[in-house]
Amino acid sequence: MNDVITLAHGAGGRQTAELIDRVFKAHFSNPQFTGDDAAVLSIGGADLAFTTDGFIVSPPDFPGGDIGKLSICGTVNDLSCMGARPLYLSCAFVIEEGFPLAKVEKYAASMARTAAEAGVRIVAGDTKVAGKGQVDHLFITTTGIGQCLAGVHTSGTLARPGDVVIVSGDVGRHGCTILLARNQFGIDADVTSDCAPLWGTVEAMLGQTKDIHVIRDATRGGVGTVLYEIASQSHVGIHLDSQSVPVHPSVRGVCGMLGLEPLYLACEGRLVIVAPECEAPAILDVLHRQPYSQDAAVIGQVTAEQPGRVILRTEIGAETMLPPPGGELLPRIC
Incomplete structure (x- = not known):
């Protein structure tokens, strides 16, 4: 250090x-x-x-x-x-x-x-x-x-093998919005921050089931950093399907031009949820009916293998380790 x-x-x-x-x-x-x-x-x-x-x-x-x-x-x-x-x-x-x-x-x-x-x-x-x-x-x-709320216990230490990983919407929009707002790259793209208060979303979800192990908001460092934190705290591995991760087309385009990974761009209105696989359909049903989580999706699974690591399945079916979070291109995003 x-x-x-x-x-x-x-x-x-x-x-x-x-x-x-x-x-x-x-x-x-x-x-x-x-x-x-x-x-x-x-x-x-x-x-x-x-x-x-x-x-x-x-x-x-x-x-x-x-x-x-x-x-x-x-x-x-x-x-x-x-x-x-x-x-x-x-x-x-x-x-x-x-x-x-x-x-x-x-x-x-x-x-x-x-x-x-x-x-x-x-x-x-x-x-x-x-x-x-x-x-x-x-x-x-x-x-x-x-x-x-009574009966609710969430923590980054509670992810268990067999759980699924859910995101409540498309990722990376806030970080991309701030990047473009600085006018440093001359890129014109239609991107709006996902900044939103999410208690109504969480309350609706917990009204459906309290059997949820982890809820985290993906702010600085984005979804990728949150997943590494959960993997470390719970001593588990996490496997992601890259094609299941929702990314707005404009964000994907900006990231492609600048060589950025959307999973490491900040969100300000997105939740990472880890819950038993049997609860996923009901959780998604509730999320899809809330105003800030209509694009919620299952993006991966918690495993006992490779604890502390996040493994990404690519578009061609290969598996690679998501690079651990390091420095940040956008330190002033929140």
């Missing part, structure tokens, strides 16, 4: 994991410290999920959303992945001196609309103003608390 922090340490891949293990886990470790999307805490007889997330997306406005919408979706979705109904959020703003007040108000309004859709209340916050050049326009941090 490098002796200085690089952009790769914030990208959600191998360097991020090394940073967490070497520094944060080493100093903060306790029985509640978690590698999942939120910690589950038993307080007063109730199981509560608790999480926090920082958002520094560049540019702060993009097709399909903005940093305000993103800051609510990210934290709501982390709570939802633990089977917790999002209840309350706090938010902290770090604003660069000289940033237009009208834009601050615009992003606050976007947060309010998204929170209303998710059924969550913003109840506390903090504001700091940094000197010119000390912050890239605006950073937002949101912290959330939710109440876990």
Whole structure:
């Protein structure tokens, strides 16, 4: 591991994991410290999920959303992945001196609309103003608390051989959208971020069955990084069928031109679900009837072979190891 922090340490891949293990886990470790999307805490007889997330997306406005919408979706979705109904959020703003007040108000309004859709209340916050050049326009941090549904227990440690892997929709759209919004490659493509609050999707799915082992949202590092995390946490192998992975044609085209792997581009409205194979038809039926998961699909299976690895079956039927996540081309995507 490098002796200085690089952009790769914030990208959600191998360097991020090394940073967490070497520094944060080493100093903060306790029985509640978690590698999942939120910690589950038993307080007063109730199981509560608790999480926090920082958002520094560049540019702060993009097709399909903005940093305000993103800051609510990210934290709501982390709570939802633990089977917790999002209840309350706090938010902290770090604003660069000289940033237009009208834009601050615009992003606050976007947060309010998204929170209303998710059924969550913003109840506390903090504001700091940094000197010119000390912050890239605006950073937002949101912290959330939710109440876990009875009978639900999800964790990256619970994947079992024989389970299937489901994604709730096409992958890589948010990362591709941010890439194009930066206008660095002169590519014109019709791509919109998948940024969305997913509690309604998760609630409908858990209303059908609570026999779901893992729910994760594929943000930094995309679906590929999430699958490697699950394989490591559960000590299992994961086999994917490349032809079953839903990818929007425009995203596939951009990735083809730039040599990118859609599985490693960020999503902000997609779930990775691991559940017993017998539950898959019912789960897919529910997902296909929800507004943000109509393209849900089974993309692979959990196996006992090759623990810690993700194996990809190619279009011609050959099998190859999906390269483990490393550095990230797009560090500023969430």
